[in-house]
Amino acid sequence: MNQDKARILVVDDEQAIRRFLHVALTSQGYTAIDSSSGQEGISAAATSKPDAIVLDLGLPDMDGVEVIRLLREWTQIPIIVLSVRGSETDKIAALDAGADDYVTKPFGLPEFLARLRAALRRAAQPTSESLFEADDLKVDLARRLVTLSGKQVQLTPNEYDLLRCLVVHAGKVLTHRQILREVWGLSYEREFHMLHVNISNLRRKIESDRARPRYIVTESGVGYRLKTS
Amino acid sequence: MTKGLSTRIVRLSPWQGYVLSFGLVGLVTLLGLATHVFFDVTNIAMAYLLAVVVASALGGPGPSILACLFSVAILNFVFVPPIMSFGPPDTRYVFTLLVFLVVGMTTSSLTSRIRNQTEAAKRREHETATLYDLSRKLANSTRIDDMILSVVSSAKRMLGEEVIVFLPNPQDSEKPRIYTDKPNYMVSQLDVEGAVRLFRDDSISERALVPPYSGTRYLRLVSAQKTVGVMAVFSDARLADDQERLMEAFADLAAVYIERAQLAEDARDTEIVKAKEKLQTALLSSISHDLRTPLVSVIGVLSSLQEDKVGIDDATKNMAQVALEESERLNRLVSNLLSMSRIEAGATKILRQDSDVRDLIDSALEQLTRESSDRPINLSIPDEMPLINVDFGLIVQTLVNIMDNAFRYSPPGSPIDVNVKQIGGEVHIEVADRGIGIPQEDMARVFDKFYRAHNTNSVAGTGLGLSICKGIVEAHGGSVTAQNRPGGGSTLKIMLPVNRS
Known part of the structure; x- marks a missing residue:
């Protein structure tokens, strides 16, 4: 698939935002398909076979999370959610329902396009490489080796599993619950405190400025994301 | 006795009663004189007794006693031998007269007692009826x-x-x-x-x-x-x-x-308040939507002009940069106004979730990336911190407001210290700067709505930020304080209970 010719379905009830995204997407070489309601979006997803969907959570006709659930019954195409600040629970519900990423309105266009590219890339290459590199951080999954500026970092098994989970989904936002489920198992999915402690320990070992994390980014009230360079 | 009470019992005034007694006794005496040839004295006494009963029924106790005594006297004088003499009666009649006296007295007292009871019962019935009537009227x-x-x-x-x-x-x-x-x-x-x-x-x-x-x-x-x-x-x-x-x-x-x-x-008032809140919420969500929608396009477009590959000169790019920063400020103002209304609408609008303090601070700093880019931020937070049950978005906004103030009111390049501590059942978050501080006379009012300290004229602001912080923190059962730092600058401290209060 040629990424530059990717087809993007935009589902938003606001005409102004549809127009803005249409211009932004076509200027980047994408083909934009517009749709103004949840129902319309779901049928457009089936008929026009887009490569990614940009979905506004506040639709007039149906709940955005429900739209994701219905889409996920038959397709795994990347879904990027548009949401407003202050509705963290909606974002978590959307991500848990299977959305790939979210952007908080208002958003910077470069950031939005970067998220879209990353989502398209992940969809194109579902199997991640065994070597992850970002700035000074190197994680070799095959050898279970973590180095920072060439120096090996000693991690506990829990910390390593946590980092591994983030590396496997590098660039993608993971909700607290998704991480807990994947690293510790289904019965631990409410142990938020344990997750925070491990993230804090991991950060102490790989982040130099604790006030400005470079690798493990906090996603406001939602979860964490491993930054890709 | 009871004024204004209309009773259906015939009740004569006292003097009418006495006149009646005299009249009755007189009438019986005349009848007796006319018929004593045919009747025995005891029969005539029976007629007198009837007069006593009638007098007591119509005139009450006084007239009936009078009628009784009067009757005995006339019986003795006129009908009982020795006739026309008040002297001691013939021994045959002493017993008759005594019985007459006792029966007459007893009858009059019994009759008046029954009368009184009937009267009282009627009055009570009337009162009850009036009260019942009133309560029916009230109920309607x-x-x-x-x-x-x-x-x-x-x-x-x-x-x-x-x-x-x-x-x-x-x-x-x-x-x-x-x-x-x-x-x-x-x-x-x-x-x-x-x-x-x-x-x-x-x-x-x-x-x-x-x-x-x-x-x-x-x-x-x-x-x-x-x-x-x-x-x-x-x-x-x-x-x-x-x-x-x-x-x-x-x-x-x-x-x-x-x-x-x-x-x-009260119930009606509550209903009105509910309707008002509903309207307010509807209004708020529509305002938030209508104000933010244009900002989404504006900020989106302006941010795309910051890209290196956009073919515009530096001057234009700088102008776009100013427009972007101002749009972001406008966006923050809209958020602040919305939070303010949410807080004022009531504590029910708080959506609590277990949150990591570290997470809260990171999210706030993330929103202030541009403002904090040239600042050393000294973050001190213990390894073991409990999760706090708060509205994540609102507390992040509080921290953004306080940190943004710290950046704006302190010189470029000066450090910001963020200290987190657990003290008892509370988490304390301190944000300290090396800025202009707060004049002593403004200290008590910096958290008031639209109030700005006297030394802030050179910095743009609305006077809303800190009052929103106070509203948000207090809605969580916490408190917020401001004080000047030794060595210059000010410290703002948020205290939040770990468990929801």
């Missing part, structure tokens, strides 16, 4: 004014005295609402003051308000241990016991219905 009216006026007019009719009801006035405690059924009745200032004192102080006795010889009587209208009003009866003489009782019955009834009406009014 929903307006408190109509209810009280019904009570006043019924009480006035039953007691036969002027009745006034005072209700507390929520707007002006000195001027209670006055209910009387006389259109232009002037209530004296003294009476009004008496009622006001009874509302204010539950320990004042109602009797202490009026001199003992006065007929004026106050009565609290008490419902559920609360004085809901005062009833006053203005009478020239002291009220009789049964009037007191009646007045109390009216007072009890009035109190119950006043409370009922007030509860109904």
Whole structure:
């Protein structure tokens, strides 16, 4: 698939935002398909076979999370959610329902396009490489080796599993619950405190400025994301 | 006895009763004189006894006793041998006369007792009927004014005295609402003051308000241990016991219905508040939507002009940069206004979740990336921190406001210290800068809405940020303080309970 010719379905009830995204997407070489309601979006997803969907959570006709659930019954195409600040629970519900990423309105266009590219890339290459590199951080999954500026970092098994989970989904936002489920198992999915402690320990070992994390980014009230360079 | 009470029992005035007694005894005497040749003395005595009974039934105890004594005297003088002599009667008749006296007296006392009981029963029945009628009227009216006026007019009719009801006035405690059924009745200032004192102080006795010889009587209208009003009866003489009782019955009834009406009014008010809140929320969400939608396109477009590959010169790019920063400021202002309204709408709008303090601070710093880019930020946070149950978005906004202030009111490049501590059941987050500090005279007011300290003229601001912080933190059961730092600058401290209070 040629990424530059990717087809993007935009589902938003606001005409102004549809127009803005249409211009932004076509200027980047994408083909934009517009749709103004949840129902319309779901049928457009089936008929026009887009490569990614940009979905506004506040639709007039149906709940955005429900739209994701219905889409996920038959397709795994990347879904990027548009949401407003202050509705963290909606974002978590959307991500848990299977959305790939979210952007908080208002958003910077470069950031939005970067998220879209990353989502398209992940969809194109579902199997991640065994070597992850970002700035000074190197994680070799095959050898279970973590180095920072060439120096090996000693991690506990829990910390390593946590980092591994983030590396496997590098660039993608993971909700607290998704991480807990994947690293510790289904019965631990409410142990938020344990997750925070491990993230804090991991950060102490790989982040130099604790006030400005470079690798493990906090996603406001939602979860964490491993930054890709 | 009971003025104003209309009874259906025939009741003669005392002198009418005595005249009746004389008349009856006289009539029997005449009949006796005409017929004593045919009848025995005992038969004539029976006729006298009938007169006594009639006198007692119509005239009451006094006339009947008089009729009895009078009858014995005439019997003795006219009919009992020795005839026409008051001397001791013939021994044959002594017993007859004595029995007559005893039977006459007993009959008169029994008759008057029955009379009194019948009268009392009728009166009670009438009172009950009036009270029942009143309570039906009260039950049918929903307006408190109509209810009280019904009570006043019924009480006035039953007691036969002027009745006034005072209700507390929520707007002006000195001027209670006055209910009387006389259109232009002037209530004296003294009476009004008496009622006001009874509302204010539950320990004042109602009797202490009026001199003992006065007929004026106050009565609290008490419902559920609360004085809901005062009833006053203005009478020239002291009220009789049964009037007191009646007045109390009216007072009890009035109190119950006043409370009922007030509860109904409260329920109506609650409904109005609910409708208002609903409207407010609808308005807010539409404003938030309408204000933010244009900002999404504006900020999106302006941010794309910052890209390196966009072919515009540096001057244009700088202008776009200014426009972007201002749009972001506008966006933050919209968020602040929305949060303010959410907080003022009530604590129910707080969506709590277990949150990591570290997470909260990271998210706030993330929103301030541009402002904090040239600043050393010294973050001190213990490894073991409990999760706090708060509204994530709102607390992040609080931290953004406080940190943004710290950046704006301190020189470029100066450090910001963020300290987190757990003290007892609270998490304390301190944000300290090396800026201009807060003048002592403004210290108490920096958290007031739209208030800005005197030394802030050079920095743009609305005076909303800190008041929103205070609103948000207090809605979480926490508190926020500001103080100057030794060595210059100020420290803002947020204290939040770990467990929701």
